[in-house]
Amino acid sequence: MSSLNVKLSNKWLERTMSIDANGVLKTSSIINKANNKELLLPGGEEFLFVAYYGELMRILRCEQFQYVSHDINQLADGSQAIFYLELKPQLASGASPFAVGGGANEIEDNVWCEWDNDLGNIKVEVIFRIYEDHPVIRKKLRIINGDKVEIRLQDLAWEDVKLQKGLNRHVQYHYFTRQALQVTDSMDDCVMAVTWDGEDHGLLVATEAPGAMKRMELFKNEDKVRLLYNNSEETIFEWTLGRNETFETDAGFLVTFCGNWQDAVDGVYHQFVADKLAICRVDTVPGFTMNTWETFYNEINEQIVLENIEIAAELGMDAYQLDCGWYEAHGNYVPHSLKFPNGLEPIKAACDKHNMRLGLWMSVPVVAVNSPVALSHPEWFLSDENGDKGFMVAWKDTGIMCLQSDYKYWILEQMDAVIKKYGVELLKLDLAAVRDPYNPGKSIGCHSRNHHHPTQKSSNLGIYRSMFWIMDELRARNPNCLIDLTFELYGVLHGTDLAHVQHAHQNWIANQDTPYLDPFRRLLHTRSRIVPSYTLNFGSCHLTEAAAEQYGFWSALLSHGLYYGDLRKLSVAQKKHYQKWIAWVKAYRSELDFYAYSKVSNIFDAPDTPDHVDRRFNRYSFYEAGRVASQAARWDGTAKLNNEGEGLILIFRPSTCSIEESFIPFPWMRKNRSYQIVDVLAEKIMGSYMGDELCTGITLKMPLAQSVLVLQCKISE
Template identity: 55%
Template sequence: MLPLTVALEAKDCCREIRIDETGTLRTASLRYRETELLQEGGDEFIFAGRLNESMRLFRSEHFRYVSHERIAQSDMDKWIFRLELKPQAEQQFVPFGPQSWDLPGGGLHIELTYAAYHDVPVIRKWLAIRSQYPSPFRLEYMTWEDIKLIPGDGRQVYHRFFTAASAWAEDTMDESAMAAFWPERGVGVIVATEAPGAMKRLELFKDGDRARVSYNFDEETVFEWALREGETFETDASFLLPFGGSVQDAVDGPFRAFVAGKLAIVKAADVPTFTVNTWETFQIEITESIVLDNIAVAAELGIDAYQLDFGWHVDHGDYRPHPVKFPNGLEPIVDACRKHGMKLGLWMSVPNVHLESEVARLHPEWIQRDENGGRSHMIGWTDTAIMCLQSSYSDWIIEQIDAVVKRYGVSLLKLDLASVRDPYNPGKMIGCHARDHDHETVKSTHLGLYRSMFRIMDEVRRRNPDCLIDLSFELYGVLHGTDLAHIQHAHQNWITNQDTAWLEPFRRLIHTRSRIVPSYTLNFGACHLTDPLAKTYGFWSVLLAHGLYYGDLRKLSEEDKQYYRHWFDWVKAYRQRCDFYAWFKVSDALRAPDCPEHADRRFHPYVTVGGRIHTQSAIWDGAAKLSPEGEGLVLLFRPEACGDEEETVRFPWMDADGAYRLYDVLGDTQIGQYRGEELREGIRLRIAEAPGTLVVDCRRA
């Protein structure tokens, strides 16, 4: 039977799995069409295990093949390979400690699963480990992808959301995907992880030619998992996407198609065109009269959804309408939204409760405990406690959220506040130290809390399929963080709060994060419609993602209302013809704004006073919201400090043999008719004002 080679064939690529005479499984080939991208020497997977007083590393060579099967599905073939631990005498290793690792039939059993897709060049992988040891077995240093890629002159790694290139790269917490590219061959491979939030780690060529996908093992939220006899741990998935051509063509093409089409649970058509959120405008001062007055103006303008943020409820953990602010409950708000055909949105905290709330008083055993046995809380929130999502609290909060959504017909649900780590206070609130919750060790809560969070999201979605769920950056634990796990459990991500005056860092976040996830999954509190800068410059900046705004609409003048009504109607009509929300292309024609993000997301405490950056960006920026046929909008921005009125802008997304008409939307003038080849080379465009905006409508001629 052995040796054995199995070809996992996806569109334009193939990964060959070879089992040698000893039963060891490794990847033997990774090809893009006819080009080989792999060399021998990868470990396939590596992890550490602790058993009683002993600790050791496990690699693929320590396991032997048992069986495999192929499961054909409509869009992919799934391959499952079953392995068991070889007898210790066959493994040729020296264990750290006196423990014997031998058990009849092997003490550890592994299932390696690969999914090869028919319509995209993607091969996914994940690993499941089952322990048969009678004593608890502890997993550490979990790496479930380890391959050696080919060397080559000029080989580059594209990282920082594909905006930077270097000879090698590693990242913990932030990066979800990196690309290796061989310019002399014109081929590359994107290596991506679906691990969540602060748990993810990627390495490309840090250790020679190796590419590795792991869990975090060196920063705060270090991975660990404990297995009792008969229990199984399954990793998150990762995937390889081999490609030809340029890195950005791969990002704009098959990578985006796979992420949006196979991973993200929301589509652009599900996202309201325009939403107003109350947070930065009113914060806790929100009242029934304020909301009703604003809904009336919102309806007049054609806004699709109105979302009440923090402050509508009694307190954290008590999600009844505040009796003073909303003396008639939320029913008048619900009725007003229904009357105007407007969606209602609400904010809720998932883990945070006030110390005097009924749930905190009745169930102190659910409180997340810090290293000193005290209650966990976010910095400054001394009158609250964080409840551990790996306790029975998770079932309680599901019922609370479900009851609120059903009672008020909530269509947009923003779920907030920290549970894994406090993004405002690095190094604190790391894991739960309670001993009577559903976790074996403190470190196991790092991934466990994410998985409990996802269970809550999944159950609320199952019960309320028409409600869009926003999982905020605070709850997710990393400022400005987003990844390929998030979009599989929540529809959207409130990625940051900004202000109208700081639109360049805002656009930078959209520019970078939209290379990884669909832009319409990103929620930003960004632009106050009452700010003079909102007209044109702020209004269209926000539409790089989708139309989510702040503002006390009662303060709009009649001229303002007429202006916004016109453009709200225009954008909604345009979406009916060509839904530009669905697209986001940057290529190398449109650069990220030359400014930093407004706060470091990990290493320094976040500040809201003086912590946001009023940039001196000196370049045009923007994005192409174009369909595969090259139709849609190209949004271009000239920052206030940029002295260039004109730029040569390339349109590399156009069909070279096609013909296109370009129209200046704001100027209401024709730009011209061009051949696709001309647009690819670049045309000269002008933005007279600084700050200023150019909205280009592109249509096939």
Template identity: 30%
Template sequence: MLIKTYVMKNVSQNTNYPIMRVILAFLFFATNYLFASPFATWTSTELTLNNGLVQRKIKLPTTEGNFITTSYKPVNGEFKYFSAKITDFQFEANSVSYCGLSNWSLVNIQQISDKNQGDGAAVTLQSADKKIEVTINFLLYPNLPVIRKSLTIKNLGANEIALESVDVEKLNTVSYWASTFSWICSDYGRRRHIGPYEGNMQDALVIIHNMDWASGIVIGNEATGVLKRTSAYWNANDICAGLTHKEARFPFRKWIKSNQSFETPQVFTMVYNNCKDPNEILNTVVPDFIRKNMDIRLSALDEKPTFVYNTWVPFEKNINEKLIFELAKSASDAGMKEFVIDDGWSSNYGDWEIDKEKFPNGLKPVFDYIKSLGMKPGLWISVGSASTDSKVYKEHPEWFLQDKNGNLTNNHIEVEDHEMKSACFSTGWKDYMKGILLKLSLDYGLEYMKLDFAVVTSAYIFDKEKSGCYASNHSGHKDHNESFYTNYQQMWTLFDELHAAKPNLFIDCTFEAMGGLQLIDYAMLKHAEGNWLSNFDGVAGANTDLRVRNMAWWRSPAIPATALVIGNPQMQDKGWDMHIKSLAGALPIMLGDPRKLSDQDFKKYRAYADWLQLMEERYGIMSYRQDLANFGEPMEGSWDGFQRINSDTKSGGIIGVFRHGAIESKRVITISRLDLKNNYQVKKMDGTVVATLTGLELNQKGFTLTLDQLYTGELFEICKK
């Protein structure tokens, strides 16, 4: 306490010495954290989790008994959702079901923490049959109503066990009122349902909201790809989140050997009350937690991308050194910050040797030239595919996926493709690809990797049997069901090892590698920075822009907007400036042929690029995105918009406002997440001030914007006066 008092006193007295002030401020927050009360306390019969915002009480078994949550609610106010006897968790081991209601003996409880201010407890239990030990890990975070949870399951028996149907959270609700009158906001929190619901791979985030009670539950599922499962009132009055069950389309299974353990993915939940609209939660505490405490790769980046160019459209594989040099010069003149060479640079898939006819001097001089122009070089690679004429395929056929008949197969596309096969990450393939990718990044200077094509499941094959790996001789998985989980995890391990070698490497893990159409989730965010989310081909003009804004709205703010890499708007399209304005709500990326731009277009592009970079430098806009108040899903005949306000510093940010065929030409624009007492200016990109208002006035009164064209939009800076 004396240390804290000393630090607080000196922080206030050393205002004229900035370095000293920073050091002392750090010491204050560090000591405040170190000397704070723990978020988990316990007696011999009860564990209490409480961070001042949320409280969960759990009955502990004494000699033998249940492990059940008896109360889970916001600290202040009432909360009617949960019953007084909550199952807490459930899983199957060798088809035997274990849950909080089973008989357990308490082994121990210990305090735990993580590197992102998480604090809590780990409770270890032993099953009555002495075959299973489970540790339930709880973490809470400062100033957020979040409880994050995982299970560590240990096999105490002599024989291997199959772990399946894992519900990390299993929350029992009261009957009738909870299920009958609640909205189930699924699909990244954006789609509303009534009644029993079983989610799928797109349910990284689900919100259960009761309008009459003005309360609800946020469920964030950090399981990977097609293996996540979140349900509400599906088989009973309960809410479950964890891994897919054994009867699912893509079932989770993990074989655990004797005396070994498996830790599940985490699930986070938030309970709230006094909230009329679930979008308020979706736009505030959810992105705050993801940005600050989830340990996502984007938050670790020192420098986030602001304007990316990619060669895929219109050139596809028809690229060479001369063309890339020309495109790079034009892209640089247009203000691009990253330049990504897509498919077509290699002699085949698998060996990833440079096509010497196209690039006679190799790629390093190309990357060096791109860097000399002030851009970061990027490259497309299929992370899990090889050509049948490749050296690696011929030498190591045992590294490749087998179908149910034992044949080597291509899990990416539904065609008779004898020229490409899919590799299995549960083999030596992972380390082989690590060597390839490390050489490209460390020796050649690659800074952006677009890693593509199916690894576990396909975005385009809908026959569930044509997925995963059926091989019985691959060391990483014992059977087909286990291959789903292991291959995802090996891909994440590869990404982590690449980042360890090159921390600021930007990895774009495409939806094809994720295994589902437009699929992105929290597991990916913890191992890769971005996700090539969509390909909007052949749709120039307003339809392209609407699709871009709709996709960005749909996935955010549950998913950080800068992780959303949305293709394929082209630089030379008529009305291209609307592409950039629309993409400013995600990760701005353009394709096309920049050589076709006029001198005037180059100047306009450079103005957009410089403005976006300036906004990032001033406000860190690429770390934030919120819905613009009173604007909904982008659609024909309406207005839509977004804001990227720095909600931590309240210093400002940008907004984008769009009229898409709406009858009315005027709208009142309000802005949230600013300091209510400060004065702010709303500026056009050229610096023209259109409004000067306090944060409170911008939030409650706003300013009137007129857009005369039916299909148009504008970007504005919001800055402190």
């Protein structure tokens, strides 16, 4: 056949797909059009996966598929290109399957002839999405089994390209807090930056695979960048395709940029995620919410909640959320007869009276072993490798239900009924489904043979997809309810990513209380680099504690106002304090919604406290999860500014930091504009400055440890 080049392009990025004379599709060029730099080296695989026919295995690469045709369709915000490929006959491709366990010994051609069929026994569609308003091209695969027998897919990579060499090439990873020459990561990172020292450009590489299923390999094998499913740690990918069944991978994407890579993360990357991926809209997020969890744990009742709602309304809170403990038992979501003898109707009425949104908590997969659903349907339990029911940590009075059984239909109806009965507008969905983040190696997927997954490995991604189906159904049925899919349900300690934000509005990423505010801000800083900050929920400070009045109150506002506390314990002075500042924030948010922005550039590093790492690497106890004492020795902060440089800059001096004065540039300002800077907490104007002066920097002072500067920036022309 004749060779062919197809250019996939917007005004920032061009990716050329070439079909050679043998019908092989490959990426032949990736150009940053802003500076006309070629980023690609030849030699990438484009995609690859392992296909099993029973115990016969074959590694299938793009070169073993024959180009058939392609379509390019114009869309409202860009275009979509689909390249249609079919597997070549075995003899034409020059490859043979081999038996698992047989080493390098290949099976003779006359023993296995399925690979010699006419073209078409396996088809692949390579799908690209090109955006005209973002420097982004997304890619995914669709694999169709046209063969006579079932096949199993493993080791699936939907992106495999080589990038330009250079001794000065680096990868920025671990939520952009670390740098290395090569990186391999499973479960945690969903986006990394490739930079070349001395070069004024780079590339962001992102995966949309979910939770514990994602894996990124950047330069593990020389110059290769590979996006694939987890193939080595706990939740290993596998998918079974019957005849004529289709599997569609999650997507990945490339973002080109010029200039500072930090600004590319804050700018073009964040804008794309907020505009095209995240379903949460910032104007739907309550300004201020109270949550009952760490203040009361399970010990909530009608009197406690009603008294707290009255004070929350007095303070100006927008929402009140009952966490774990309002119901009879996990899996039996009727109000607890002793704690709430009148049901939740009085709670709902109190919220309605004060125009507050009601929030509740529910477990999606975990049920009490003596609950009606567990007794009626023991076949729905997730089974471990020994055939026993799976459970979280040491909670043996509960069990995990498999979301790839018919349980998913039952729990959807339970949650939908609760939302509708009580007018729930915030729903926190919790507890482990695919892996227990507190107990690595335990309850990994489901070993049952009677559910909707052929194998244990195939249940891993399958459970995520069932989880997302539940979230999508709940949102469709209840468009006014914000859905919080917690990190426990998501299966990665303090984890969030680009798949999560496409199916749930928010993610409870950690439980933190007042003594741990600096590590809490590190979590907000690092996770806000990869997803919008307003999608992050958290256990934050108790408003009843002294450190909360300024330091804790504003720490939470790096995302949004979400707090703990028994409000009955607030003094008259504390109530007046919170009334004043809650009213100020709400008024300012109506003028400029600073919740929408989170920028750090290369000015504000993440707080220098220890990371909250998954217990795959650090086996700390359950009650240490997310609680790390501060060791911070420097200031930290975030600019919550719009593209004109208007908004708030929040700067914190930790209790362990001795620095009283610092010179800080504000590179987010328009150089030719004049700004007025207001010290919000001191309630005074600091001065007027030209944007170029602010970009160079100004000297700021915080004489007291554990304090915060809140700077309001406003164009004064």
